[in-house]
Amino acid sequence: MASSLLRVPWCFLLLALTGCESALPDDTRADPSADVVLGTSESDIRIANSLTTRELVLNAIAANHDANEALATNSLESLFDPDVMESGPQSALVNHQLRDPYAQRFMAYLVGCALDPGEKLAWVNPLQPAGSQDSEWEGSAGLCPWWRTGTPGDECLKRVTACLLARNNLLGYRVELSMRGELHDAEHAIAQPFALDSWTVPLDHVPPSQGPLSSAVECGSQTVGSGRDCGWTMHSVGWCPAGQTVSVGAGGPPGCSSGAPLGSSSGARMMLRVCRGIAGCDAGDARHVDSSQGCALGSTYPLPSLGTDPTVTFACPANGGYFTVMTAPWDSSAEGTANVAWSSAVQAPLSERAVYRVREGAFYGNLFGRDALRDDINVTVTLATGSKDRYVVNRPRTRQAKPIFKDLYACYDPGWVHGMAYATYRVCALPGTNEDCAAQVTGPCWDTNPQATHQCETQDGPLLNGDGDFERCRDLNNTVWGEPVTVYLNGACDLVDEQHRDLCKRYSEPPPPQDTGRGKEKR
Numbered sequence: 001m002a003s004s005l006l007r008v009p010w011c012f013l014l015l016a017l018t019g020c021e022s023a024l025p026d027d028t029r030a031d032p033s034a035d036v037v038l039g040t041s042e043s044d045i046r047i048a049n050s051l052t053t054r055e056l057v058l059n060a061i062a063a064n065h066d067a068n069e070a071l072a073t074n075s076l077e078s079l080f081d082p083d084v085m086e087s088g089p090q091s092a093l094v095n096h097q098l099r100d101p102y103a104q105r106f107m108a109y110l111v112g113c114a115l116d117p118g119e120k121l122a123w124v125n126p127l128q129p130a131g132s133q134d135s136e137w138e139g140s141a142g143l144c145p146w147w148r149t150g151t152p153g154d155e156c157l158k159r160v161t162a163c164l165l166a167r168n169n170l171l172g173y174r175v176e177l178s179m180r181g182e183l184h185d186a187e188h189a190i191a192q193p194f195a196l197d198s199w200t201v202p203l204d205h206v207p208p209s210q211g212p213l214s215s216a217v218e219c220g221s222q223t224v225g226s227g228r229d230c231g232w233t234m235h236s237v238g239w240c241p242a243g244q245t246v247s248v249g250a251g252g253p254p255g256c257s258s259g260a261p262l263g264s265s266s267g268a269r270m271m272l273r274v275c276r277g278i279a280g281c282d283a284g285d286a287r288h289v290d291s292s293q294g295c296a297l298g299s300t301y302p303l304p305s306l307g308t309d310p311t312v313t314f315a316c317p318a319n320g321g322y323f324t325v326m327t328a329p330w331d332s333s334a335e336g337t338a339n340v341a342w343s344s345a346v347q348a349p350l351s352e353r354a355v356y357r358v359r360e361g362a363f364y365g366n367l368f369g370r371d372a373l374r375d376d377i378n379v380t381v382t383l384a385t386g387s388k389d390r391y392v393v394n395r396p397r398t399r400q401a402k403p404i405f406k407d408l409y410a411c412y413d414p415g416w417v418h419g420m421a422y423a424t425y426r427v428c429a430l431p432g433t434n435e436d437c438a439a440q441v442t443g444p445c446w447d448t449n450p451q452a453t454h455q456c457e458t459q460d461g462p463l464l465n466g467d468g469d470f471e472r473c474r475d476l477n478n479t480v481w482g483e484p485v486t487v488y489l490n491g492a493c494d495l496v497d498e499q500h501r502d503l504c505k506r507y508s509e510p511p512p513p514q515d516t517g518r519g520k521e522k523r
Helices: 052-057 065-073 076-080 089-097 101-114 154-166 419-427 498-504
Strands: 005-010 036-038 120-124 134-138 175-180 233-240 245-249 264-266 270-276 288-292 311-315 321-329 337-339 358-365 380-383 391-394 408-412 428-430 435-437 440-444 456-458 471-474 485-489
Touching: 052 101, 052 428, 052 435, 065 089, 076 089, 076 101, 076 120, 101 134, 101 154, 154 175, 154 358, 154 408, 154 485, 245 270, 270 311, 270 337, 288 311, 358 419, 408 419, 419 428, 419 440, 419 498
Parallel strands: 408 440
Antiparallel strands: 005 175, 036 391, 120 134, 175 485, 233 321, 245 311, 264 337, 270 288, 270 321, 358 408, 358 485, 380 391, 428 435, 456 471
């Protein structure tokens, strides 16, 4: 069974993410130490402005002994889907606990980790008014697709745990990451979910923002010209070699010269836009390099031609860097194809392995089952005193110095200068205090000195040579855990705020990508 990597849109428990619920209204925020009081409509919800790490470890499903056990021993459909739900105390409990917004967010990401892309799980949202409670969670990673209709099993629960930990971040940033790992599950034969993406599509948002770029949204009315900020498609990511001048084209000659055209356009007059980095851009963004609607600037001819086919020529930064290509029809109401080509010095289109090159560390353990939770922690949802339809979520009122879950772990890549501090910042809601942490940091995942302490038995699992996944990682009691997830980032500081930039220092920067995993030409 082959193993490689999977890119997953990442921002733990942000309601604005694709596949999650709509954001809670701003005026529902309460004091962070207060309980959450819930009503039967969205406007009645009051939720603490807590960090998302707390949403992972203190939600009313994972952090309730009975609800957690129900989740680990039943199919998702039997607990949540109103059409096939099995009536009984377990389904009644987990649906009651969904009155906690943290629990809803947790389940959205659990389903995203477990089910396949395009799969949806129906559920009933008790926080919405009657008649508008039917909702859906969407799959993404496909790490345990049989959980939809059957019990998950131990290996599945470990994989989903690792995925949830990897997608957790204290800042609530929406950041894309690459997850790599291997499947060792003899009981279930499934397609390998850690599938190499040979063509990386640019981000349609700029991290850490949540909403899409204006340019990635369809135009509301017919619009023409390369200056518009609507109706663009994210095409590809490339690497700009240090200090060189390069060109990208869809039928136009480089620099509007008399040379041979790069690429081609068909069906309609097409345009190109180039941006710095791995995300698309709007025309007014600082990352916008240039946009082209062809060399004949004043032409209104709507079809492909030598004068109207686009080309962009630009100088690369002194140290090189990533750039993004976007395409769009010149007339937003038309349909056409830009067959993009690059000058010879450019590496494009880049694979996921070439875009996500900073190895962060590994996440592993198991947060599921009755015994996964500390005995003195049990988050409940109860009726507010004197009320028939308002509920209180009862969470610990004090910061937790001890781990809330017994077996959640993270180790860090040895390339970090301040590895322990970085990893603690990554998994704790209150970095620097070791309080309210989602996982215990066990130490470096690997060390080039075989005599030095390290937590994992290998830094490149045997199922795919060169993908750099840590495997068989130990906890603090020296117990070996299977099914870890290794995370790669595009930039070392992707998950660090401005005040803590010292934490993301690396001993060295990764070399420029030498991409051998490109896909076929994409149109």
